[in-house]
Amino acid sequence: MDSPARNGEPRYVHDRRTRFVSMILFLGFLIYMFTNHNGDVFLARHQYQEALQSLNYQLSNYTLWLNGTASNFTLPETDPSLPPLMETFHVKGSLLDPRIESYYRNITGFVHGDAQFTNISLPSLALNETLPWRHLAQDVMTGANTTNMTEKLGSWGWNTTTKVALSVVEKKPAESAVTKELTSSIALVHGRIELTDPSEEDNLRLEFEGVHFVSNGSIYGFAEPPGRHIDIRLLPSLVPEGFINQTAQVIEPELQARIDKLKKLIDDGVLDTDSSNDDAPRTACPFIFYAQIQPTQVPEHLMRDLEDELQNPTGITTVSAPKLWLKGLLLSKECGVLYEITNTEGLRSRTFFRKVTTYAGTTAIAYLIMLILFSRQADQSSTPSGISRVSCYAFEIQPLMDLISFAGHITFAILSEGRSSFSLIAPAFLALVVSIYEAQFAILVHSIQRPEDYVRPPFIPAAVAAFFSPAPAGQTQNNRPASFLAFFVNHVRTDTQTKIWLMSFICWAVIVRVILSPTLSKIFLVLTYSTIWMAQIWRSASRGRSSGLSKEYILGTTACRLYLALYFLGCPKNVLEVETRSWIWPLAVFVVLQATVVILQDTFGPTFFLSQKYANAKIHDYHPYIPLPDSESPEKSLGDCAICMDSIIIAATPPKRPKYLDGRHSESDSTEESASGSVFSFIRRGVGANKARKNYSLAPCSHLFHTECLERWLAIKNICPQCRRPLPPL
Numbered sequence: 189m190d191s192p193a194r195n196g197e198p199r200y201v202h203d204r205r206t207r208f209v210s211m212i213l214f215l216g217f218l219i220y221m222f223t224n225h226n227g228d229v230f231l232a233r234h235q236y237q238e239a240l241q242s243l244n245y246q247l248s249n250y251t252l253w254l255n256g257t258a259s260n261f262t263l264p265e266t267d268p269s270l271p272p273l274m275e276t277f278h279v280k281g282s283l284l285d286p287r288i289e290s291y292y293r294n295i296t297g298f299v300h301g302d303a304q305f306t307n308i309s310l311p312s313l314a315l316n317e318t319l320p321w322r323h324l325a326q327d328v329m330t331g332a333n334t335t336n337m338t339e340k341l342g343s344w345g346w347n348t349t350t351k352v353a354l355s356v357v358e359k360k361p362a363e364s365a366v367t368k369e370l371t372s373s374i375a376l377v378h379g380r381i382e383l384t385d386p387s388e389e390d391n392l393r394l395e396f397e398g399v400h401f402v403s404n405g406s407i408y409g410f411a412e413p414p415g416r417h418i419d420i421r422l423l424p425s426l427v428p429e430g431f432i433n434q435t436a437q438v439i440e441p442e443l444q445a446r447i448d449k450l451k452k453l454i455d456d457g458v459l460d461t462d463s464s465n466d467d468a469p470r471t472a473c474p475f476i477f478y479a480q481i482q483p484t485q486v487p488e489h490l491m492r493d494l495e496d497e498l499q500n501p502t503g504i505t506t507v508s509a510p511k512l513w514l515k516g517l518l519l520s521k522e523c524g525v526l527y528e529i530t531n532t533e534g535l536r537s538r539t540f541f542r543k544v545t546t547y548a549g550t551t552a553i554a555y556l557i558m559l560i561l562f563s564r565q566a567d568q569s570s571t572p573s574g575i576s577r578v579s580c581y582a583f584e585i586q587p588l589m590d591l592i593s594f595a596g597h598i599t600f601a602i603l604s605e606g607r608s609s610f611s612l613i614a615p616a617f618l619a620l621v622v623s624i625y626e627a628q629f630a631i632l633v634h635s636i637q638r639p640e641d642y643v644r645p646p647f648i649p650a651a652v653a654a655f656f657s658p659a660p661a662g663q664t665q666n667n668r669p670a671s672f673l674a675f676f677v678n679h680v681r682t683d684t685q686t687k688i689w690l691m692s693f694i695c696w697a698v699i700v701r702v703i704l705s706p707t708l709s710k711i712f713l714v715l716t717y718s719t720i721w722m723a724q725i726w727r728s729a730s731r732g733r734s735s736g737l738s739k740e741y742i743l744g745t746t747a748c749r750l751y752l753a754l755y756f757l758g759c760p761k762n763v764l765e766v767e768t769r770s771w772i773w774p775l776a777v778f779v780v781l782q783a784t785v786v787i788l789q790d791t792f793g794p795t796f797f798l799s800q801k802y803a804n805a806k807i808h809d810y811h812p813y814i815p816l817p818d819s820e821s822p823e824k825s826l827g828d829c830a831i832c833m834d835s836i837i838i839a840a841t842p843p844k845r846p847k848y849l850d851g852r853h854s855e856s857d858s859t860e861e862s863a864s865g866s867v868f869s870f871i872r873r874g875v876g877a878n879k880a881r882k883n884y885s886l887a888p889c890s891h892l893f894h895t896e897c898l899e900r901w902l903a904i905k906n907i908c909p910q911c912r913r914p915l916p917p918l
Contacts, residue, residue: 201320202512205712208667222419226595226704233454234902235455236454237454239450240447240450240451240454243443243446243447243450244447246261246419246421247440247443247444247447249261249807250439250440250443251440254436254437254440261421263421263422263424263425263436264422264425265425266425266426266429266432266466266480268331269324269327269328270328270476271329271428271435271666272324272327273321273325273327273517273519274478274517276320276321276324277478277515277517277528279407279478279479279480279515279516279517280478280480281391281401281404281405281406281481282404283403283479284483284488286487286488286489286883287485287487288487289483289484289485290483290484290486290487290490290491290492291402291404291405291481291483291484291486291487291710292307292484292491292495292512293402293491293492294358294375294495294499294536295358295377295400295481295493295512295514295534295536296355296356296357296358296536296537296895297356297512297534297535297536297537297539297540298353298355298356298534298535298537298540298765299353299354299512299514299527299532299533299534300351300352300353300354300530300532300533300765301349301351301352301355301513301516301530302350302351302352302516302529302530302531302532303349303350303352303383303518303528303529304350304351304527304528304530305346305349305525305526305527306319306349306455306526306528307346307524307525307526308325308326308328308519308524308525308526309329309332309334309337310329310330310332310334310524310685311334312524313325313326313329314699318583327527328519328521329521329524331523332522332524335523336707337523337524338484339472339521340471340472340473340522340523341471341473341523342469342470342471342472342473342524343381343470343471344385344392344470344471345385345387345388346525346568348385348386348387348388349383349384349385349391349392349527350379350384350385350386351383351386352382352383352384352516352518352529352545353381353382353384353528353765354379354381354382354396355379355382356377356378356379356381356396357377357378357379357537358375358376358377358400359372359375359376359377359378360375360376361375361376361441361442370553372400372402373401373402373434374400374402374431374435374438375399375400375402375404375432376397376398376399376400376402376420376438376442377397377398377399377400377409378395378396378397378398379396380393380394380395380396381393381394381396381411381475381477381518382394383527385511387774389737391709392470392471393413393414394411394412394413394420394475394476395407395411395412395413395416396409396410396411397418397420397423398410398423398433398477399423399427399438402823403425404480405481405483405514406478406480407477407478407479407480407481407514407516408423408426408427408476408477408478409423409426409476409477410423410426410474410475410476411474411476411518412474412475412539413469413470413471413472413473413477414469415469415710416472416474420439420442420443420813421439421443423435423439424436424439425475430472432877447873468806469748471523473520473523473525474520474522475519475520475525476517476518476519476520476521477516477517477518477519478517478519479514479515479516479517479529480514480515480516480876481512481513481514482513482514482515484510484511484567486510487519490506491505491507492511493507494506494507495840497536498536500536501538509536509539510531511534512533512534512535512536513532513533513534514529514532514534515529515530515532516528516529516532517529532558533881540763542612543763544600544612544763544861545611547755547762547763548611548612548614548615549599549611549614551615551751551752552596552614552615552618552752553765554751555590555615555618555619555622555748555914556618557744557748558622558744558745558748558749559618559621559622559625561740561741561744561745562622562625562626562629562741562745563625563740564738564740564741565737565738566629568736568738569736569737571902571904572636572902572904572906573902573906573917574736575632575633575636575637576636576637576733576906576916576917577724577727577731577733577735577736577917578633578727578729578735578736578737579633579694579723579724579727579735580630580634580637580723581628581632581719581723582720582721582723583626583629583633583723584627584630585716585719585720586623586720586745587622587623587624587626587627587630588623588716589716590619590620590622590623590750591620591623592712593617593619593752594613594616594620595615596611597612597615597616597619598613598616599611600764601613601616605791610835619822636906645722666857667917671771675766677918710769710855713753713757714771714775717749717750717753717775717779718775718778720746720749720779720782721742721746721779721782721783721785721786722782723785724737724786725782725785725789728786728789728794729789729795729798730796731916731917732794732795733794733917734790734794735786735789735790737786739787742786742787743755743783746779746780746783747811749779750776750779750780752777753772753775754772754776757769757772758772758773758776761802780830783798804816808887808916809886810886810887810895810898811882811884811885811886811895813843814884814886815828824837824838825837825838826838826884826892827851827892829893829894829897829910830891830892830893830909831893831894831897831898831901831909831911832894832897834894835885836883836884836892836894838883838884838894858902882895883895885898887908888912888913888915889908889910889913890918891908891910891911902915902917
């Protein structure tokens with residue numbers, strides 16, 4: 189039983205205890221939902237063990253085959269129809285003069301370019317008579333099974349795909365007695381190939397495994413959709429006849445290295461429980477990938493110095509890095525698909541990581557500037573009168589933008605997997621700090637401005653209330669305890685902090701999921717940036733009060749936020765290789781225009797841009813015309829101030845006293861003044877009347893105060909000290 193009320197105060201002991209327990213249960217439920225994996229760890233361990241068993245089986249059979257012993261592995265024969273087609277597309281390398289030219293020996297990095305699609309199925313080739321290499325493609329497709337070709341093609345738009353991106357990691361073969369001499373002439377490569385459909389803004393990812401011959405710059409490999417295993421033991425069947433033995437020798441130590449790595453992951457318990465690849469694949473087409481690195485006009489010894497400096501920087505001066513580009517061919521015989529890869533441009537990983545570090549540094553500086561400017565502005569607008577001028581929605585949009593930035597930078601840091609990932613933590617941390625401070629300020633603004641828009645809650649029928657909070661057996665509807673759902677809904681509706689934090693959490697959780705869609709991400713960007721200052725402009729114009737935001741905060745915040753948007757959508761060389769968008773420039777101009785309007789509202793008035801018809805903001809006049817007190821009274825007082833309880837004394841008026849405080853006179857007084865011609869006396873009386881009016885302030889609730897007393901009060905609270913009703917700015 190709760191303790192009885194004391195001095196007529198309400199009892200809150202049970203309510204506070206219920207609130208505490210309910211919030212603990214709610215937070216526990218959220219933590220459970222976000223951390224529970226439903227047995228994914230056990231499933232991942234089982235899958236890892238199956239993969240380990242499969243690799244051991246492959247290695248044992250492959251070792252027997254290398255030694256000439258009977259085994260279950262057989263290397264397919266090389267297709268003789270493929271080399272002539274490759275020569276047509278110039279994807280077969282040759283040796284260079286090392287004194288004049290050289291190839292990049294390590295292409296670990298990123299390559300993007302154009303992809304030109306050709307349907308090489310036999311029916312399509314029969315109709316395409318203008319194709320110069322049609323007979324070569326027909327030789328390749330001879331014997332292909334066209335029965336299930338449509339089913340293998342899947343739902344991907346092959347003919348609308350025009351862009352391709354390669355993410356390649358090059359690895360020297362594990363050293364052994366056999367491969368020691370091959371480490372300088374051959375390397376294994378693996379990574380991803382992404383085909384892009386610009387019309388749908390969608391990507392098709394292919395896993396890639398191949399081999400790179402350093403001497404002639406040729407790359408041969410397999411590309412498969414996710415979920416389809418690539419058997420690297422078949423790589424020797426793709427290479428020219430003179431390189432089959434070398435390729436076969438580097439496969440065995442690579443298989444052993446993968447087995448050792450998988451064993452270590454299982455023993456350490458480092459298991460990937462991500463189920464993002466569980467979706468149905470868009471295609472089942474297997475591809476063969478051929479590529480030829482184009483030579484550079486740099487001697488081989490200078491190229492070695494350049495690559496050594498890129499891998500292990502020492503500060504020495506080297507030649508400028510030449511362009512890394514290649515020509516490629518992506519071919520699927522089972523599906524009749526051929527892509528010619530042209531107009532490529534590559535970026536080495538080390539160069540990319542330096543670029544990421546530079547981006548992280550500049551972005552961290554931008555967020556640090558925003559943090560400093562916001563701290564100054566928050567101190568300046570910390571009073572209720574200052575907070576009543578700003579728009580709550582302007583400070584609710586910005587923390588949402590910063591939360592998305594925090595999630596994006598953390599994801600970017602995880603995917604970069606290098607020393608540059610540590611640099612990305614700085615802008616992510618600062619974005620999180622800025623969003624927290626902005627959210628706290630938004631809560632403060634909302635709590636102070638909430639009385640302005642108070643609306644009586646709607647009537648809820650008893651049947652609806654009973655549905656959400658049914659009475660337990662044996663209890664009546666009137667004395668039943670509130671259910672958790674009813675308590676939670678009421679708590680969210682009435683508590684400002686819970687409402688804003690819950691809305692921020694839901695928005696963050698939802699947008700982080702949908703932001704992966706390019707279309708939705710563009711909509712989110714346009715909506716947030718186009719309304720960043722619109723709410724502030726509207727509040728200032730409708731209330732007839734300036735924003736109270738400093739120019740340095742408005743200009744600095746606008747510039748820093750536009751820097752992030754313009755970098756990714758206006759810079760063609762951004763770190764994520766995001767294509768530029770022409771609409772980002774009009775959007776930037778619109779944001780700058782909004783910031784300019786907010787600044788001009790402080791200079792020319794909140795409604796300077798509106799016509800006279802719409803510029804009449806409802807502003808309360810704290811100094812209306814009040815009739816003078818009794819002229820016979822010795823003390824001209826309007827009454828007592830509700831704050832200091834002292835009399836509100838009107839200063840003595842000059843001769844020819846007016847009837848009202850606005851300086852209006854009787855006809856006789858006006859006639860006498862006109863006759864005397866004392867213009868100075870008229871001005872003096874007007875000034876005195878204006879001072880008298882400024883001496884008092886009449887609130888909308890008809891309570892009268894000293895102007896000085898009310899100003900000090902509004903610096904603490906924006907409610908009437910007598911009736912507790914909200915007061916407009918003074």
